[in-house]
Amino acid sequence: MLGTAVSRYRWPHPDEVLAASYGHAYPITSAASVPTTYLEYYDYDPYFPDHGTEPPNFTARPQTFTVEMGQSVIIPCDYTNAGEHKLIIKKVSARGGNEKLLAVDIHKVTPDQRISITGARLTISHIRPRDAGTYLCYFDLDPPVQLKHTLLVQYAATVSSLVPPEQHVAKGSSVTLECEAHGNPHPTIHWxxxxxxxxSGQHTSQGIRLTLTDVDQGAEGTYLCTADNDIGDPASAAMAIIIEYPPEVTPEKAVVRTRxxxxxxxxxxxxxxxxxxxxWTRDGQPVQDIVMDTQPQLPTHTHTSTTVLSGHSLPTHRHSLLITSLAEKDFGSYMCIAENAHGRKHAAIQVTGLPEVPDIxxxxxxxxSTRYTLTWKxxxxxxxxxxxxxxxxxxRGVWQGNGSLVMEGSWNKVSSAVEAEDEVNKAQYSMAYILTNLEVATDYLAIVRVRNKYGWSDESNYFQFSTQKALKISRATSLVSPCWSVD
Structure with missing residues (x-):
């Protein structure tokens, strides 16, 4: 079998032959005088093919290897008829770029400790995403003899936010959350x-973006962008939305009765x-020389299975105004006025010494039948x-021809002084009065007002009552005897 010569020459004339051996050229006069040793190293020109020599042949077949990150893979480059031709293994990155030489013959040339060569097989341990690409096994002939393998590396999803981790959004506006994910296979994303x-009322939503429109306090919270490709555990990125909105003011009591x-x-x-x-203001003027206190108010109900980030729950504060010794001049209408960058709101609280409206x-x-005991507090x-x-x-009244309703009867009025009680600090009063000279089985309406040193209360609601209903029995005034007929 002829080997590969160091240099390739053409015979321009039968009497002029150049033989190549060990890197040196020798002129000779005829082919008959070329030593056998020299001919073994002679590489013939295509004009003079050597029909007794076969090129290298790969016995392995092209393959696509799909491997999860962290595992190992063997790239086969099995061949025959190599002779003194050297097997070369190199890699072309999956993203393109320069080729990287990995091995020549049985010698590894890459410094990567994860790669080893055994015979004509390349082993890669602890696979990483960067190992993905095309692996070429080839002999440097003209034309080259090569075998191509493809390595796909599967790895768990990763995800990252494309918006700030915390966004302050004005109530009524729109906000878009966005994230990107990587992984092989390509991950799906849900929110x-x-x-x-x-x-929206849904538990999840798919896509790389989540848009919320006309947001209010109900949209506030922490949103998760989760990527999953069934390789390893899903990955999530958290984004918080904080809703900014005008003040909301609620008085604990709209009317405060005191003395x-x-x-x-x-x-x-x-x-x-x-x-x-x-x-705080009183009757439109700022309140002065009165103790005021502001403190956060914790929610009355907390769902233990819900994670609430600090500062992301609705900010609720309890504001109080304290007067230690009330004077009559302190009665009046107080305003709790709250203001921030988005607006101003107030709530009114009436401070009075008047009695509460009676409740019958x-x-x-x-x-x-003719009397009724009316009670109230x-x-x-x-x-x-x-x-x-x-x-x-x-x-019910009678409708007149002009369309007006005339109520029958006029109001009866009863008033009475109340005897002074010994309980100075008493606040709740239960009272009663017996109405007399009423008609039997008749419906009545009543209203009540009470007075203390500061004045009269407002009227109670209309209260309807009735005297005892009489049972009326109609009896026959005569008896009729039957007539008998005798034939």
Missing amino acids: SRQEGKLP EGAQMELVCVVQGRPTPEVV TSSPNGDE TESYSPVKEFIIMYRKAH
Whole structure:
């Protein structure tokens, strides 16, 4: 078999032959005088083919290897008829670029400790994503003899946010969350919310973007972009949305009843972001020389299975105004005014010494024919001195020709002073009065007012009651005897 010569020459004339041996050229006069040793190293020109020599042949077949990251793979380059031709193994990156020489014959030339060569097989251990690409086994002939393998590396999904980790969004506006994911196979992306359902009412939504429109406090929370490709565990990136909105003010009590000398606390609960500034006024003037206090108010209900990031729950504060010794001049209308960058809101609290509107507590169905006991209760921090009862029959009225409704009967009025009680600090009053000279089985309407040292309460709601219903039995006034006929 002829080997590969160091240099290739053509015979221009039968009498002039150049033989190549060990890197040197020798002129000779005829082919007959060329030593056998020299001919073994002679590489013939295509004009003079050597029909007794076969090129190298790969016995392995092209393959595509799909391997998960961290595993190992063997790249086969098995061949025959190589002679003194050297097997070369190199890699072409999956993303293109320069070729990287890995091995020549049985010698590894790459410094990568994860790669080893055994015979005509290349082993790669602890596969990484960068190992993906095309692996070429070839002999440097003209034309080259080569075998091509493809290595695909599967690896778990990774994900990263493309927006800031925390976004402050004005109420009523729109916001878009976006993330990107990598992995092989390419991951799918879905969105969820740590606090529960998405504002749309769905549990999840797919896609690289999540757009929320016309947001309010209900959209606030931590959103998760999760990527999954069934290789390893899913990966998630968290993004928080914080809704900024105008103040919301709610008084704990819209009317506070008290008396002189008592301690009074007015409270309003304020929400808003940024945290609103709060001031108090009385009858339109700033409140001075009064103790004011502001403190956060914790939610009354907390769902233990929900993770709430610090500062992401609705900011609620309890603002109080304290008067330690109330004077009559302190009665009036107070305003709790809250303001932030998005607006201003207020709530009114009325401080008064007047009695509360009476609440009638008696049964609507009386148990007496011509009398009825009316009972009621009221709140007053000053002793109740007097009450007034107004009552009349509950007629529906008669429609007149001009379309007006005329109610029959007029109001009867009963008033009475209330005896002073020993309980100075009493606040709840339960009272009663017996109405007499009523008609049997008749419906009535009644209203009640009470008075203390500061004045009269408002009227109670209309209350309908009736005297005892009489059972009317109609009896026959005559008996009729049957007639008998006898034939």
